[in-house]
Amino acid sequence: MKYVDEFRDPVLAKSLIKQINILVEQIDFAKERPIQLMEFCGGHTHTIFRYGIEQLLPKCIELVHGPGCPVCVLPMGRVDDCVSLAERPEVIFTTFGDAMRVPGSKKSLLQAKADGADVRMVYSPLDALQLAHKYKDREVIFFALGFETTMPSTALTVLQAEADGLENFSLFCNHITTVPTIKAILDSPGMQLDGFVAPGHVSMVVGEQPFHFVCEKYKKPIVITGFEPLDILQSIWLLIKQIAEKRCIVENQYARVVQPDGNFPGLDAISRVFELREFFEWRGLGSIDHSGVRMKDDYARFDAERKFPVPNVRIADPKSCQCGEVLKGVIKPWQCKVFGSQCTPETPMGALMVSSEGACAAYYNFGNLPELMALKAEREKEEALS
Amino acid sequence: MTASVPGMRKRSGVLRAETINMSHGGGGKAMRDLIEDVFIGAFDNNELSMLEDQARIELSTLTALGDRLALTTDSYVVDPIFFNGGDIGKLAVCGTVNDLAVGGAVPLYLTCGMIIEEGLSVADLRIIVASMKAAADAAGVKIVTGDTKVVDRGAADKVFINTAGVGVISKAHKISAHNAKPGDVVLINGYIGDHGAAIVGARGDLAIENDIQSDCQPLNKLIQSLLQACPNVHCMRDATRGGVGSVLNEFAVSSGVCFKLRETSIPVRTEVRGMCEILGLDPLYLANEGKVVVVLPKADAEAALAAMKSNQYGVNSAIIGEVTDAPTDTVILQTSFGGERIVDMLVGDQLPRIC
Known part of the structure; x- marks a missing residue:
């Protein structure tokens, strides 16, 4: 298939891997500890597993799967707020499909739907807007989530609702921001990351500029990356080359989509509708300053949190769940105590098991074969002994 | 005048309504018209047109083909009921025929249970039934018994179909999900x-x-x-x-x-x-x-x-x-x-x- 297969060419992949292998030989510290590269975005995690990229790389390169899956990092208390909004009799609660199964403290949206709430899956916020036009006597709430990638479409939907004079449409806003989160990861104690694979679609909106601090302040290389397997391999090659040459700059591998200054109309729509929150709660990472946005006062009438009471209760992550350590790359998903036993994609305990872009679900579904087999053997041995 | 009544009563039913309503599931004349006109007319086989409460099949026709009876059932609720390459009727026949065939069985007979939401157009129903017949002919099976229910609007979505199927497995085959072997x-x-x-x-x-x-x-x-x-x-x-x-x-x-x-x-x-x-x-x-x-x-x-x-x-x-x-x-x-x-x-x- 044209425009897709070119980015999945196994021959090109082999030559890139050969280059990477040559370069890592020149990195001295790689003989003592692994080179840790973090892909921030869940889309990258998905590609890495789907194409088995990790197994193609030299053993001294370790990929750390970052927190860039907005469904995964949604804290339990926010899910409870969703359920409470969805259970109001006048409300049609619209959401992207991935968010349906995220566990709240009592139930997920999927369970709330089974219990009678009017929860509908949509593919775009504009679908929700259409529902608001169709059901004038109901309140249509759109569950807005995602990084900067999805913010423009939500913002434009709100502007459209205003232009249409709609009074029965609102957002439950859970949009989160990339840069403060990367910063929080870099500041957290015990971090040993050597470079970043930066999110391509977020960069399409925000451009290259916001990532410069990673090089300037933290002296780490960062490469803006596309989502095809060759994109990711090429970015890993670029990162390793920077590390080998002891350089650190922002490079743009995804230049076919990402402009240096980002997307002006998208940024404009965001700044008209949204403003930074002082802090936002993340599952696994806790509270991070300025890591979320809320609606500006001018658009308060489209803000579900101001239109309706929400419980807004903070609920701690389950104790046995080690999502936070996985997110920061301190442990691998399969090293978590509950991975594959109490926590599976059918009964997710931790957020990373919920969406196919979560690191744990990706490991569970697509697997890192040697590691999974070792784990299986170990668990069987334990069972045999007990 | 009363002399002509028995003749009128015997005449087979004709469905004149344009949409299905609750009376078509009521057990009376309207239901008989629906069954005789739409189903029996289309499916057209001896076992069905006997209008008994059950189809009767000679055991010898079964035992001649193998040593095990294969029996399966499946319900079809596809949305939309018409799509590129088929409709719910074709699906209801092919799906059950295939469930029998993959066990190594020769599929022979199907049942047809229909749950119809009031308001379904009779024209659509006729198309669905015609595709069931065409698919059954293509597969070489007969639809030999059936049941129809009509439910209130909203209690079902247009039409749901259940088909059960009977087939016979020859002695030679031992097909099972447990049988895959290395190599x-x-x-x-x-x-x-x-x-x-x-x-x-x-x-x-x-x-x-x-x-x-x-x-x-x-x-x-x-x-x-x-x-x-x-x-x-x-x-x-x-x-x-x-x-x-x-x-x-x-x-x-x-x-x-x-x-x-x-x-x-x-x-x-x-x-x-x-x-x-x-x-x-x-x-x-x-x-x-x-x-x-x-x-x-x-x-x-x-x-x-x-x-x-x-x-x-x-x-x-x-x-x-x-x-x-x-x-x-x-x-x-x-x-x-x-x-x-x-x-x-x-x-x-x-x-x-x-x-």
Whole structure:
């Protein structure tokens, strides 16, 4: 298939891997500890597993799967707020499909739907807007989530609702921001990351500029990356080359989509509708300053949190769940105590098991074969002994 | 005057209504008109037109064909009821015929239970029943007994159909999900995911237009010629909901083996791949309604492939992988990119990615 297969060419992949292998030989510290590269975005995690990229790389390169899956990092208390909004009799609660199964403290949206709430899956916020036009006597709430990638479409939907004079449409806003989160990861104690694979679609909106601090302040290389397997391999090659040459700059591998200054109309729509929150709660990472946005006062009438009471209760992550350590790359998903036993994609305990872009679900579904087999053997041995 | 009444009473029913209403399920004259005009007229066979409460089948016709009775049932609730390449009626016949055939059975008789929502147009119902008849004829089976219920608007969605099927399995075949062995090969009778893709297109809620046809088709004749060429088939299942990925996981767990698939060997139409790319779906999990996954010894592979290709529903058949002993209970895909990944059981529905 044209425009897709070119980015999945196994021959090109082999030559890139050969280059990477040559370069890592020149990195001295790689003989003592692994080179840790973090892909921030869940889309990258998905590609890495789907194409088995990790197994193609030299053993001294370790990929750390970052927190860039907005469904995964949604804290339990926010899910409870969703359920409470969805259970109001006048409300049609619209959401992207991935968010349906995220566990709240009592139930997920999927369970709330089974219990009678009017929860509908949509593919775009504009679908929700259409529902608001169709059901004038109901309140249509759109569950807005995602990084900067999805913010423009939500913002434009709100502007459209205003232009249409709609009074029965609102957002439950859970949009989160990339840069403060990367910063929080870099500041957290015990971090040993050597470079970043930066999110391509977020960069399409925000451009290259916001990532410069990673090089300037933290002296780490960062490469803006596309989502095809060759994109990711090429970015890993670029990162390793920077590390080998002891350089650190922002490079743009995804230049076919990402402009240096980002997307002006998208940024404009965001700044008209949204403003930074002082802090936002993340599952696994806790509270991070300025890591979320809320609606500006001018658009308060489209803000579900101001239109309706929400419980807004903070609920701690389950104790046995080690999502936070996985997110920061301190442990691998399969090293978590509950991975594959109490926590599976059918009964997710931790957020990373919920969406196919979560690191744990990706490991569970697509697997890192040697590691999974070792784990299986170990668990069987334990069972045999007990 | 009363002398002409018995003659009038005997005349077979004619349905004049344009839509189905509650009286058509009430057990009275309207229901009899519906059954006689729409169903019996179309299905047209001796067992049905006897109008007894049950179809009666001579045991000797069954025992002549084999030593085991195969019995299956399935309910069809597809939305929308009409789609590219078929409709709910064709699906209800092919699905049940295929469920019998993949066990090695010769399908013979089907039942037809219909739950109709009031308001369904009689014209649509006639189209559905006509496609059931056409599919039954193509498969060489008879629809010999049935039941109709009409429910209030909202209690069902247009029409739901249940079909049960009876077939006979010959002594020669021992097909089971438990029988896959290391060294076996895996075959498929053509492009995967067409039905799932056609339904996504027909629903239209994704604003994706495609003209992909559902692969809804009866497989019993293809399977019979395969079994003649290669009686020693180990496992066989039609890959409906959950797709090829789910069927192979069931085989892997039941047989305690590993399936290794080659992505480059799996036939997927360009249009289906394109749709999957856009929506973030995986063709391995898309539904099929005319695809059978076959596991058999490597020595028989070429003969089996030739037999499958000689049938109109198997022209694009291919060998897509093989069975190994470890890691057990696992399906592995060798990706076209050169890596390997696990193909796990699907959890819930296949949902599009959001970013």
